[in-house]
Amino acid sequence: MNSAMAPGMTPVATPFFFYLLSGMAILSGLLVITRRNAVHSALALIVTLLSVSGLYFMLYAPFVAGVQIIVYAGGIMVLFLFVIMLVNLERVIRERQFNRMWPVGLAAACALLALFLSVFEKGKSLFDRASVPLSDKFGPENTQQVGIMLYGNYMFAFEIASLLLLVAILGAVIMTKKRI
Amino acid sequence: MNALMSYFGSKQTPGVAGNQLWALIYIFIIFAGVAVIVICMNWLERKVLAHFQVRIGPMRVGPHGLLQPFADALKLLTKEDIIPQEADKVVFWMAPVIGLLAAFTVYIVIPFGPTQAVTDMNIGILFMLGVSSLGVLGIVTAGWASNSHYPLIGALRSSAQMVSYEVAMGLAVVSAILMTSLNRDGTGTLSMLGIVQAQQQQGIWFIFKFFPLGLIAFLIFAIAMVAETNRAPFDLPEAESELTAGFHTEYSGLRWSLFMLGEYAAMIAVSAIAVTLWLGGWMRPFPNGLAGAGWDFFFALWPGLTFIGLGGLAFLGVVRMPSAQFFKIQRVGLAIFALALAGLGGLLIAITIGAHYSQRNIIASTSAGIAYVYWFLLKVAVFMYLFIWYRATWPRYRFDQLMKVGWKVLLPISLGVLIVTAIVGMIL
């Protein structure tokens, strides 16, 4: 990131906060997939979501960061915690937590990671170049510009997303009825 | 030293100006201030509720019960810390901390004055809505970690209630944001400072704009904020007669006081949001109607006069106290309190008069800052009194009535207000 900043957006101690937030995100991600207790996993996922939201703030995307906090951490995770409480079985904690095929899964994931790292290595020169100077789209007017794009270029996708949410609401209500 | 002095002449909040020293000072002041306000609210709630119920409340601990909150705090600190045996210790410990964090993080964006805020984010309102929705997580984890059915049901009910009223709250906030875009240059803003400045530019508090649309939006937010903070008449999840104190049943001593601190801090935070969005924030009454240096000076004297008035009331209490030997120490204590209040008022008046006659930057900006903070806190204090009034007057909602009001009444009304505000704003 070069230092042609939009007015009023001087970054402070950027490498420190980047390493702190990404370390927290990856550590909590590890906790999510390894905890025996589902509530601990959910709390670790909340920490991950908040760290990723902090990373969005650092990437000059305050609107996406705000949406992440409101929708993901404040809405979806509450839903997860509700469901965990509803399906909480005592015997589940004492059973086996990992699949019988866990070596295969782990090998597949490591192969995926190796693929990613090789792509990054080959394309290192592409990603390293200095980013374009910050336009005023990333400054104090970010929310307004995202709104203009949502209601301008992506109006059709916006309407379909609202339809998707309506279908999801109906689906969730019907799925959990005892007698349809 | 330079960082200390440069704040007094700047026109920006410390966070925006990069002044970390003053941002830290403000954070410290906010912590101390919220603690003081919570102590006062504790005393005020018991006394006001008592007077509503034609009795007099605590009178023994200090003069007129003024030391009662300190006695309560001492008791809570020295109570035994009980943790249920099968409870999940880590989550049990973390639940009040989450609630407290969510309540206190909102204070970063609350503007007590044009430069008297910790910082001014461009997405202030969005940040506020998001962080206050994290408070639900504290309640849910508290109920689950207690490993007992009363807290679990209380936590589930409380979180269902909070999530339902968040929607209506968000829509009411959006219709207030719409009104900020009716400025002369046509751009709206999400930052809290920008909202108050928009009210300043348009010359009208948003509660009176497009009458009655602003008023209805404000009322929807006022109802939703009472439900958000689990206060009466929406306090079924923590009512004593229904659920034996709901989600904080198993918490004792210091942990319970953390919950109470978080609840009062959340009350003050949402009242501050309501004041910023609809009641003009830090502006004094009638800044356009009663303008001019004379009126400015008159309104600038109000902070000091208020404290002198409070001191006078306390002195009246001293005079009216019975003159038996038993009350001697209470009379002395109350007289000292009255003198302290009057002294504070005198100091504020001295600063105001000094700012009027001298030209030094630091005194003038301090006096202006005190005036801004005073008007803001006065409006928040009105809301705090309203919270206590609601608790004294109205019976509790049953849970299904509560959910019905949240989804079937408030949500359609707030949607309607939003649409009509948008249409009226475009036409006018």
Next chain:
Amino acid sequence: MEITTLHYLVVAAALFVLGVIGVLTRRNVVIVLMSIELILNAVNLNLVAFSRMWGGLHGQVFAVFIVVDAAAEAAVGLGILIAFFRNRETINVDEIDLLKW
């Protein structure tokens, strides 16, 4: 050291791989769903990092759509889980193996 786009991409790749491991190895359905949320977050981070690199807002708008999509999917997925749990009393993916019973 200056933080370039590559740093954000590496973080996103790490989160993605952690999510894939969670989906492939855990037996608890709720934790599998949470790993899917990890994957979606990694994709979002990637999009927003590239949006910053190229200077347009398309990445951020797409990230908002993905967040909306994840909410809808979590709601429906958890609804299905609850409906299934009512009948079979189990939340192990190994035991949820019949289309109709």
